[in-house]
Amino acid sequence: MNNIFNFNSATESGAMSKTLNFFIITIFFLLLGSFSVYGNSWEDISKKAKGQTVYWNAWGGSEEINAYISWVGSRVKEDHGVTLKHVKLASTADAVSRVLAEKAAGRSSNGSVDLIWINGENFAKMKENGLLFGPFTENLPNFKLVDFSGKPTTLIDFHMPVEGYEAPWGMAKFNFVFDSARVSETPKSIPELLQWSKRHPGRFTYPHVTDFLGSTFLMQALIELTENPEVLNSSVKSKAAFSKVTAPLWNYLNQLHPLLWRSGKSFPASSSVQQQMLNDSELDIALSFNPSDTSAAIANGSLPESARTFVLKKGTIGNTHFVAIPFNSGSSEGAIVVANFLMSPEAQMQKQNPDIWGDSTVLSIAKLSAQDQQKFKALPLGVATLPPEKLGPTQSNPHPDWKNQLDAEWQRRYGQ
Amino acid sequence: MATTIRTVSLLPAFPILTQLLFLLPIAAGLFGVLLPALGYLPDLGGNQFHFEIFSQLLEHPALPHAVWLTLFSGIIATILSLSLAVLLAAMLSRESLTGNKKNKKTSLFAIIRRGLIPLIAVPHAAMALGLAFLVAPSGWIVRWLSFLFMGWETPPEWVTVQDPFGLSLIFGLVLKETPYLLLMILAALQQIRAQEYIRIGQSLGYGNSLSWLKLVLPQVYPLIRLPVFAVLAFSLSVVDVALILGPTTPPTLSVLILRWIDDPDLSFRFLASAGAVLLLLLTLGSLIFWRFSEWLIFQKCRNWLSNGKRGNVNEVHNLAALSGSLLLGTAFLSLLGLAFWSLSLRWPYPLVLPQRWTSRNWERHWSSLQETAFTTLEVGVITGIIALFLVVGCLENEQWRSVRFSLRSQWMLYLPLLIPQATFLLGIQILAVRMEMDGTFLLLVWSHLLFVLPYIFLTLADPWRNLDARFPKIGQCLGASPLRILFHIKLPLLLKPLLVAAAIGFAVSVAQYLPTLFAGGGRFATLTTEAVSYAAGADRRVIGVYGFLQALFPWIALLLALAIPRWRFRNRAALL
Numbered sequence A: 001m002n003n004i005f006n007f008n009s010a011t012e013s014g015a016m017s018k019t020l021n022f023f024i025i026t027i028f029f030l031l032l033g034s035f036s037v038y039g040n041s042w043e044d045i046s047k048k049a050k051g052q053t054v055y056w057n058a059w060g061g062s063e064e065i066n067a068y069i070s071w072v073g074s075r076v077k078e079d080h081g082v083t084l085k086h087v088k089l090a091s092t093a094d095a096v097s098r099v100l101a102e103k104a105a106g107r108s109s110n111g112s113v114d115l116i117w118i119n120g121e122n123f124a125k126m127k128e129n130g131l132l133f134g135p136f137t138e139n140l141p142n143f144k145l146v147d148f149s150g151k152p153t154t155l156i157d158f159h160m161p162v163e164g165y166e167a168p169w170g171m172a173k174f175n176f177v178f179d180s181a182r183v184s185e186t187p188k189s190i191p192e193l194l195q196w197s198k199r200h201p202g203r204f205t206y207p208h209v210t211d212f213l214g215s216t217f218l219m220q221a222l223i224e225l226t227e228n229p230e231v232l233n234s235s236v237k238s239k240a241a242f243s244k245v246t247a248p249l250w251n252y253l254n255q256l257h258p259l260l261w262r263s264g265k266s267f268p269a270s271s272s273v274q275q276q277m278l279n280d281s282e283l284d285i286a287l288s289f290n291p292s293d294t295s296a297a298i299a300n301g302s303l304p305e306s307a308r309t310f311v312l313k314k315g316t317i318g319n320t321h322f323v324a325i326p327f328n329s330g331s332s333e334g335a336i337v338v339a340n341f342l343m344s345p346e347a348q349m350q351k352q353n354p355d356i357w358g359d360s361t362v363l364s365i366a367k368l369s370a371q372d373q374q375k376f377k378a379l380p381l382g383v384a385t386l387p388p389e390k391l392g393p394t395q396s397n398p399h400p401d402w403k404n405q406l407d408a409e410w411q412r413r414y415g416q
Numbered sequence B: 001m002a003t004t005i006r007t008v009s010l011l012p013a014f015p016i017l018t019q020l021l022f023l024l025p026i027a028a029g030l031f032g033v034l035l036p037a038l039g040y041l042p043d044l045g046g047n048q049f050h051f052e053i054f055s056q057l058l059e060h061p062a063l064p065h066a067v068w069l070t071l072f073s074g075i076i077a078t079i080l081s082l083s084l085a086v087l088l089a090a091m092l093s094r095e096s097l098t099g100n101k102k103n104k105k106t107s108l109f110a111i112i113r114r115g116l117i118p119l120i121a122v123p124h125a126a127m128a129l130g131l132a133f134l135v136a137p138s139g140w141i142v143r144w145l146s147f148l149f150m151g152w153e154t155p156p157e158w159v160t161v162q163d164p165f166g167l168s169l170i171f172g173l174v175l176k177e178t179p180y181l182l183l184m185i186l187a188a189l190q191q192i193r194a195q196e197y198i199r200i201g202q203s204l205g206y207g208n209s210l211s212w213l214k215l216v217l218p219q220v221y222p223l224i225r226l227p228v229f230a231v232l233a234f235s236l237s238v239v240d241v242a243l244i245l246g247p248t249t250p251p252t253l254s255v256l257i258l259r260w261i262d263d264p265d266l267s268f269r270f271l272a273s274a275g276a277v278l279l280l281l282l283t284l285g286s287l288i289f290w291r292f293s294e295w296l297i298f299q300k301c302r303n304w305l306s307n308g309k310r311g312n313v314n315e316v317h318n319l320a321a322l323s324g325s326l327l328l329g330t331a332f333l334s335l336l337g338l339a340f341w342s343l344s345l346r347w348p349y350p351l352v353l354p355q356r357w358t359s360r361n362w363e364r365h366w367s368s369l370q371e372t373a374f375t376t377l378e379v380g381v382i383t384g385i386i387a388l389f390l391v392v393g394c395l396e397n398e399q400w401r402s403v404r405f406s407l408r409s410q411w412m413l414y415l416p417l418l419i420p421q422a423t424f425l426l427g428i429q430i431l432a433v434r435m436e437m438d439g440t441f442l443l444l445v446w447s448h449l450l451f452v453l454p455y456i457f458l459t460l461a462d463p464w465r466n467l468d469a470r471f472p473k474i475g476q477c478l479g480a481s482p483l484r485i486l487f488h489i490k491l492p493l494l495l496k497p498l499l500v501a502a503a504i505g506f507a508v509s510v511a512q513y514l515p516t517l518f519a520g521g522g523r524f525a526t527l528t529t530e531a532v533s534y535a536a537g538a539d540r541r542v543i544g545v546y547g548f549l550q551a552l553f554p555w556i557a558l559l560l561a562l563a564i565p566r567w568r569f570r571n572r573a574a575l576l
Helices: A008-012 A020-035 A042-049 A063-080 A092-104 A120-128 A141-145 A190-199 A212-225 A229-233 A239-259 A271-279 A293-299 A332-342 A345-352 A370-378 A400-414 B002-010 B013-037 B052-059 B063-098 B104-121 B124-135 B140-150 B167-192 B194-203 B208-237 B240-245 B253-262 B268-306 B315-342 B360-400 B407-418 B421-434 B441-465 B470-477 B482-493 B495-511 B514-520 B527-535 B540-568
Strands: A053-059 A083-089 A115-118 A166-173 A175-179 A285-288 A307-310 A316-324 B344-346
Touching: A042 A332, A053 A063, A053 A092, A053 A332, A063 A083, A063 A332, A063 A345, A083 A092, A083 B527, A092 A115, A092 A120, A092 B253, A092 B421, A092 B514, A115 A120, A115 A332, A120 A316, A120 A400, A141 A332, A166 A332, A175 A271, A190 A212, A190 A239, A212 A229, A212 A239, A212 A271, A212 A285, A212 A316, A212 A400, A229 A239, A239 A400, A271 A285, A293 A307, A316 A332, A332 A345, A345 A370, B013 B052, B013 B268, B013 B360, B013 B407, B013 B421, B013 B441, B052 B063, B052 B268, B063 B104, B063 B167, B063 B194, B063 B208, B063 B253, B063 B268, B063 B315, B104 B167, B104 B315, B104 B495, B104 B540, B124 B140, B124 B167, B124 B240, B124 B315, B124 B527, B124 B540, B167 B194, B167 B208, B167 B240, B167 B315, B167 B441, B167 B495, B194 B208, B208 B268, B208 B407, B208 B441, B240 B253, B253 B268, B268 B407, B315 B344, B315 B540, B360 B441, B360 B482, B360 B495, B360 B527, B360 B540, B407 B441, B421 B441, B421 B514, B441 B495, B441 B514, B470 B482, B482 B495, B495 B527, B495 B540, B514 B527, B527 B540
Parallel strands: A053 A083, A053 A115
Antiparallel strands: A115 A316, A166 A316, A175 A285, A175 A307
16 A cells, blocks of 8 residues: 555655645645555556546637547547546636535535646645645556656646646647738847837737736746846745836836737737737737647638747746646546546647647657657647747746736736 | 315415525525625635625725726616617507508518517627627728728727727627517517507607607506616626626626636635625615616606607607617627638638638537537426426416515515626535535526526516406406416416517526536536637637527527417417
8 A cells, every 4th residue: 555655756845845734734635545546556446447437627618629638538438438528617717616615515525526627826726725636646657658857847837746636738838929921020038029019019919917828928028037037936025025026027018018909908818819819910929828739720720821939039938737636526536547548648649739739748758669759750740830949948937926926916007 | 166275375385485496595605605705714714704805805906997897887788778679669669550561661670670589599608709700900890891991901900899998898788688678678568558558649649759758668667677677787797798898907897706716816716705795786786776767767757758748759760770770780790700700711801701611610519519409408498497387376376365476585586687696606506515416407407597587587577467457357257267267368368478488588598607517517518518618719610600509599499489479379460
């Protein structure tokens, strides 16, 4: 039992687990875990999973992603006898709400959510509030194939140690989309973006900060503009520190906003809306959080053939998205089997294909069999996707503390 | 006689049953909002009651503007919808009076009526998205202008959709609420025999429109007051239309609340609950304000009503024709735009028609459609039948026992329409989980009932109460039992309002998103849950498909509701 239950990741992350509380919670889960599936080997888990129905709550706004999820459903049915149902959400918060309501009502088993597509703040909040099941990834056969050293965000999600409470599913990286039919030169840095906007007023904007892409833009600009970006890796120390560190950002935005679409008086509600505005020629430059997204969008007709992408010279923010299992899932074994399948070379390859979805793999190609390596290499890159060597360095997300305070300050300055 | 007493003595069970069905979830829902607003939500670390969250809410920088915007857009939209509906109804009753089908303007009004009423079936979100595409700076109107005259290479920098004053939001609401109020007025007109009043007015030398305003409107308005209140409350708390057409910095209060609920930081739920309480207070305040204004206007107009001045207001006719056609034209083009999108693979600016056509968008969804369509139909029909059964029972109870459904319990019925759904449902959800009922079909139907029943009651109550009491009296004199009177006299006489109420109830059920998601525990996928999740992806092509499908069922239901009485009473012209 104990050899299976390996908890070394918690001790590695001493920074986050300073408080006694945290240990109590982890020990609690450790105990809880030792009485559930952890006593079982992978074989036992997959045996128990057979015949279970897994309700996977995932954002349902994209036909391509939905089609991929239904393909996953047919594959896990075939291999493991698990029935997968995609509960299509407009917002991940709806699923978080439901788990919260179940906890409030004292339901600790047979919850309605079995698997949830999640990362960043939603994950941190669910983990902090004891709404997640786990750790469960350590012993999954495919977990070993993940590229931990090359993709450190598979272990630390927005500065929150993952500790086996979510299984890495795909990689994201901030990038810009532009229409090459209308834009000849693209900015290479945040200050250059301002210069570009001066020459082309009204042709760029970013989503409202309530959309993750909008607040990622703020953080991206802050990383480049602030004097010492290192401080962003820990929590905000004081109000004074916050104003000092973020002063260059507000100065920048004050200059940028009059040059934005509708003079910065209105912002697109989401990244999807912004992509549509690029397609409608209302914008020349838009933002994206997936480098292959643009190729996929061209393939399905929602962006012009001339759409291309670019990144910043100093690099852009990258992170990982995951799947997690709520603490009260009644089909946790089935959910684990699905999570494991999602990390399989087969599923990751299918996902990375821009004709299907175009979401980058979390796996380390070097760890795969020669045959799988070949197949990965043979995947089409997509007409608008930058090859890995041109994607530039990956920066990590600032501490979530910064995100929250940036959003709040933005709302105070520009949101009213 | 014995059976009469037995049947009648069973009737009080209906209001009691209805109230019980409502009391429990409403209490749970209200507590679910109130407790967190006062700082109590132990699962998020709130163990004490305090008012700090309200002061936090009132200090929120976006709040004053959001409140102003909510009140402005909600009240103006209601005033406009009501005025337009009254105007159009006046013209329509004039048309049926003159009966001159060859008159050009007359037939225009007939077209407006035939076109507008089915719009009730179109989901708000689909209409809003269609309108957004129509009027956006890169939208259909601009594309035509560019194609025909201007040759704009990039869209002009106009501020249309999401304008800071919420004008496009108001327009979107008016587009959907006018048809509903028009239908309510037309139903009410039948109850008061409006045409006879107009004839009297005319014989006394009043013009057509003037007799309508002076004689008919004062009688019709009390009959449609509740639907007007429902429209006002809806316009103040609407989320989907405001998300699509409303401004973003700041948005309306309801969207602000949604943002707080959606915030990954769960502690924002306290603020969201306080916001929901504020929105509820604003709604109640607006209703009281509206009622007071009604009274004031009536006081001011009393003299005008009875001053005996004859004349006619012919300009009104042209105004009605213009606004009616504008409304219908906009709605038609919005929906046509969405229909084209659903058949397009690519449709870039500035093309006025899609560049590449495809049937792919439809084919893709065809396979999964059967199941979702069946669930939608099943929930809608079952909820509709239960709601009709309860409402008819309550109304019969009123009449046989000569007690009016008390004002207090009526308010309770309408509470689900007045409280912002998102926070209200969280409380219901907790209750459902405790009762081990979440994710069951029963709970799904129950949660839909909370929203369907009030609308059915709203639509049916006044026609029912205003049915000429002499008909059932005659039945009684001839020795018919209450059930026989119900089935052989009342139901046939009230067939049309009954079917229209059922169709509206069905449409309301089809449109429910949050209740389906919360109560269904993600176990039930309906056309609307699919449509809303696709709307998050902002892909007009898919939205076109689902918007159409979402509208299709209620539309068929409404057509049936209008066609069945026509067929049934084909030999009884006075009943039509």
